Amino acid sequence: MNNSGTTIFDSWHPFVPLAFFASVIVLSMAVFQPVFIAISFIGALASSIAIRGWKTTVKSLRWQLPLIVLIVLFNPLFSSLGSTVLFTVGPFTMYAESLVYGICMGVMLVSMLLWFVTASSVLSSSKVMALFGKRIPVLSLMMSMIARLTPLYVRRGREISTVDSACTASGRKKASVVAQAAKRSTVLMSWSMEDSLETSDAMRARGFGASHTRTSYARYRFRLRDGIVSVVLLVLVVCCAFLAWTAASQYRFYPTMPMLRIWWGYIPYIVLVLIPTFLSIKEGIRWMR
Amino acid sequence: MAASNTTAKSWARILCKLEVPLLIVVPLTLALCVYFNVAQAALLSLVVVIAALVVCAAGFETSRPALRQIMPIVVLAALAIAGRLLFAAIPDVQPVTAICIIAGIVFGRRSGFMVGALAALVSNMFLGQGPWTPWQMYAWGLAGYLGGVLYQYGAFKRSWTIYVWGFVLSFLYGFILDSFYVVGYVNPLTWQGALAAYGAGAAFNIGHAISTSLFLALIYAPWKRKLERIRRKYGEY
Numbered sequence: 001m002n003n004s005g006t007t008i009f010d011s012w013h014p015f016v017p018l019a020f021f022a023s024v025i026v027l028s029m030a031v032f033q034p035v036f037i038a039i040s041f042i043g044a045l046a047s048s049i050a051i052r053g054w055k056t057t058v059k060s061l062r063w064q065l066p067l068i069v070l071i072v073l074f075n076p077l078f079s080s081l082g083s084t085v086l087f088t089v090g091p092f093t094m095y096a097e098s099l100v101y102g103i104c105m106g107v108m109l110v111s112m113l114l115w116f117v118t119a120s121s122v123l124s125s126s127k128v129m130a131l132f133g134k135r136i137p138v139l140s141l142m143m144s145m146i147a148r149l150t151p152l153y154v155r156r157g158r159e160i161s162t163v164d165s166a167c168t169a170s171g172r173k174k175a176s177v178v179a180q181a182a183k184r185s186t187v188l189m190s191w192s193m194e195d196s197l198e199t200s201d202a203m204r205a206r207g208f209g210a211s212h213t214r215t216s217y218a219r220y221r222f223r224l225r226d227g228i229v230s231v232v233l234l235v236l237v238v239c240c241a242f243l244a245w246t247a248a249s250q251y252r253f254y255p256t257m258p259m260l261r262i263w264w265g266y267i268p269y270i271v272l273v274l275i276p277t278f279l280s281i282k283e284g285i286r287w288m289r
Numbered sequence: 290m291a292a293s294n295t296t297a298k299s300w301a302r303i304l305c306k307l308e309v310p311l312l313i314v315v316p317l318t319l320a321l322c323v324y325f326n327v328a329q330a331a332l333l334s335l336v337v338v339i340a341a342l343v344v345c346a347a348g349f350e351t352s353r354p355a356l357r358q359i360m361p362i363v364v365l366a367a368l369a370i371a372g373r374l375l376f377a378a379i380p381d382v383q384p385v386t387a388i389c390i391i392a393g394i395v396f397g398r399r400s401g402f403m404v405g406a407l408a409a410l411v412s413n414m415f416l417g418q419g420p421w422t423p424w425q426m427y428a429w430g431l432a433g434y435l436g437g438v439l440y441q442y443g444a445f446k447r448s449w450t451i452y453v454w455g456f457v458l459s460f461l462y463g464f465i466l467d468s469f470y471v472v473g474y475v476n477p478l479t480w481q482g483a484l485a486a487y488g489a490g491a492a493f494n495i496g497h498a499i500s501t502s503l504f505l506a507l508i509y510a511p512w513k514r515k516l517e518r519i520r521r522k523y524g525e526y
Contacts (some may be wrong), residue, residue: 149367200356
């Protein structure tokens with residue numbers, strides 16, 4: 001839907017999406033009951049479409065759907081348990097319970113993958129830094145340095161290869177490909193290491209680490225409405241967790257599966273997983289006017 | 290300020306002592322989940338592995354490392370990620386495991402752990418985060434940690450031992466990553482199911498093990514020599 005890097009969660013403090021995605025992922029992992037799994041999958045799919053757009057979601061489903069099929073088949077073939085025999089092939093007996101279990105497992109894994117990609121597209125590295133930068137200054141400094149140095153080293157590696165090829169092009173004894181790769185990687189490593197130690201000296205000379213705490217520029221401010229939303233979210237999550245626990249403790253796959261009934265207790269979870277979709281629909285309506 | 294410094298230091302000492310038990314608890318949890326057939330195995334093991342990672346990271350953070358201590362970790366992690374991206378087309382063939390081992394040997398076990406954990410976390414920002422991220426962080430962190438411990442006790446006096454270690458360790462890495470899937474996501478767990486899951490991973494693990502040994506044979510000696518030269522040039526890290 002948008003490629004500008006902005007998402008519907010941008011008007012909130014990064015804590016709100018972090019809390020939302022963390023609790024949804026934990027709930028989807030913990031609750032193994034068919035209806036809750038289906039709700040989580042629909043929510044994950046809708047959120048992914050709302051936040052990452054149609055095309056990206058379909059592209060990621062292209063390799064995730066075969067994964068479901070694999071897991072669906074894997075479980076009943078090797079875990080022959082259950083009471084309703086579907087068919088028998090050679091030594092393998094396919095039971096309905098085991099098949100349903102496999103389907104649930106596959107759908108749960110894919111919805112978790114979808115939640116994870118959606119979460120990481122919402123929580124950009126700058127937002128993660130804003131959340132943790134003050135509390136864990138050393139590690140967030142390291143992470144931002146690594147994220148910045150990796151592309152630099154890829155470029156530097158290419159530069160070294162070009163220079164090395166140019167220097168050895170004029171008929172000097174050709175080293176083997178393996179020896180050449182070892183030499184180039186060593187050059188890259190020692191260049192980068194010395195460079196980084198020069199950088200650390202320069203940082204210290206400019207006063208890094210001179211004061212006990214480092215100040216940081218806060219782009220995001222935790223306002224009253226972020227607080228209210230967080231509390232509402234917490235109440236909803238606790239409510240869902242309790243209902244899900246009730247539902248899951250009454251449900252058994254083996255030896256026979258009980259009938260599933262329509263129950264009001266599914267509604268809070270539906271509301272929870274569809275929050276990103278609601279927000280994006282609201283945004284869409286606002287822009288249409 | 291002095292008071293907060295001493296509390297930070299005592300925290301660092303406590304966290305440092307927790308490090309080893311928590312690293313051991315992670316595989317123990319997986320084994321106990323299988324033994325007692327725990328229903329919430331996926332969530333329980335995830336919580337334990339995250340707790341282990343948080344304790345190790347907090348121990349590093351509260352020890353207030355100097356810039357000269359941070360930089361080698363940052364550089365080696367970034368190089369490992371660059372290597373991983375370079376070989377991304379071939380599954381499980383990557384130099385990360387080898388670089389973690391070297392980091393543990395040259396800079397000590399805690400730096401080795403941090404290289405592995407940070408390389409896994411940041412490289413998955415490029416390649417995709419998922420429920421496997423904490424397990425990769427743990428497994429690669431362990432590769433660096435064990436490398437440092439074994440070197441300290443003089444296990445790598447002969448160079449062939451380190452290639453064998455790289456081979457063994459790659460299988461350990463594969464075993465940890467396959468186990469988190471088998472324990473958490475195959476239910477009810479049977480021998481055939483477990484064997485099929487590990488068997489499916491075996492081809493990748495063999496590729497990983499051979500490539501790690503090759504990477505170590507290729508870069509261990511020259512990198513170690515260069516790193517020691519840099520250490521002499523710049524003084525103690």
